[in-house]
Amino acid sequence: MKIALLGYGKMGKEIEKLALSRHHEIFLKIDNEVEWRNNLEKLSESDVAIDFSMPGCVTDNIKRCFQKNVPIVVGTTAWFEELDEINKLCVQTDQAMIYASNFSIGVNIIFEINRKLARIMNGQNEYELTIDETHHIHKIDAPSGTAIKLANDAIDILDRKNAWSGTASLDTGMINITSNREGNITGTHLIKYESDIDSLEIKHEAKNRQGFALGAVLAAEWIVGKSGFFEMKDMLGF
Ligand SMILES: NC(=O)c1ccc[n+]([C@@H]2O[C@H](COP(=O)([O-])OP(=O)(O)OC[C@H]3O[C@@H](n4cnc5c(N)ncnc54)[C@H](O)[C@@H]3O)[C@@H](O)[C@H]2O)c1
Incomplete structure (x- = not known):
């Protein structure tokens, strides 16, 4: 899969390692608003996006993925107030998103x-x-x-x-x-x-960040081809 990494901090780097070990391609890395300006069109060519960025930008990142019909895995935390609105937008516009406060x-x-x-x-x-x-x-x-x-x-x-x-x-x-x-x-x-x-x-x-990264990459593999708003329990079948 061609993966767009939204946020290339501690978790973004861990996800990159894990994704490469599972033979995926890191097609796009975005770590700030300046990089968004140059790469918005490239996002639409990605199979899936994984966002581990910051609470202040996560909803804009999600909306960009919805607009470009790119399924998104969201691990960024501390934006609870907007979660319901994003859930509704995802369903209304027939997009795909999986959110977990913890992907382990x-x-x-x-x-x-x-x-x-x-x-x-x-x-x-x-x-x-x-x-x-x-x-x-x-x-x-x-x-x-x-x-x-x-x-x-x-x-x-x-x-x-x-x-x-x-x-x-x-x-x-x-x-x-x-x-x-x-x-x-x-x-x-x-x-x-x-x-x-x-x-x-x-x-x-x-013990380390690998568990979060593995869960996020498994979620990215799982969500491609689906539509709707999902949580980890949907993927794990609990
Ligand atoms: N759900 C989980 O399993 C899980 C696990 C660990 C961390 N987290 C959460 O993931 C988030 C990231 O954690 P981290 O430890 O990697 O933090 P970090 O601070 O190391 O990385 C965040 C990165 O986001 C970048 N960023 C800033 N603006 C951006 C934008 N507009 N678009 C894209 N990227 C932008 C920053 O430059 C930074 O490199 C936090 O909210 C953290 O709580 C979730």
Whole structure:
């Protein structure tokens, strides 16, 4: 496949390595607005685009792909307010997009376990749920998109929770998310249910960025020829 890489930072470079190892061609690399000006036409010749850029430009990048009929894989996080509008635009204009706050297969397994565990815990009111995430010091957004998804999925299921908070809240309707920024850590997420008697923990620890890159390239291979707005669970068949 001819891949357009939108964003050539830490993740863009990792995806390039992974895509080449799977015999794809990196047809286009765009890392800023100046490069867009010279390469918009080349985008239409790409089979698929993969966007790991920045929250301020991701929706423009997506709309450019929609206009050029290029399916897009989006890994950029921290643009939740615009997600619904993009979802609608994708469906209305018969385009193809897969979005995941985390493309790691392991994390998507954890998403599924998190939903199942929340269903079990719905009647166990003595357990308090908290979520803890740790990332490298360069990560711009906090809490991570992954921690927010874990919290929102649990809120949809747990009757006793109705919102999440990124600062320690005493409101029992809140799920508290703690964000830590340390050194070079790729990404660690901990889901914890705790009562006065015991605690249960589920942890995912990314050892490097390869898992995100592999998931994104697999998603690019999967989305070509489809139309609609997809999530990883559609691809993984959970
Ligand atoms: N979904 C996932 O699995 C996953 C995994 C890791 C990171 N992320 C997210 O992916 C994004 C990128 O992460 P990163 O660590 O590679 O960040 P990074 O800062 O290393 O790279 C971002 C790149 O985007 C470029 N950019 C700026 N404006 C652009 C534009 N208009 N068009 C295209 N590119 C532009 C920047 O020059 C930069 O090189 C972040 O939002 C991060 O949270 C998602």
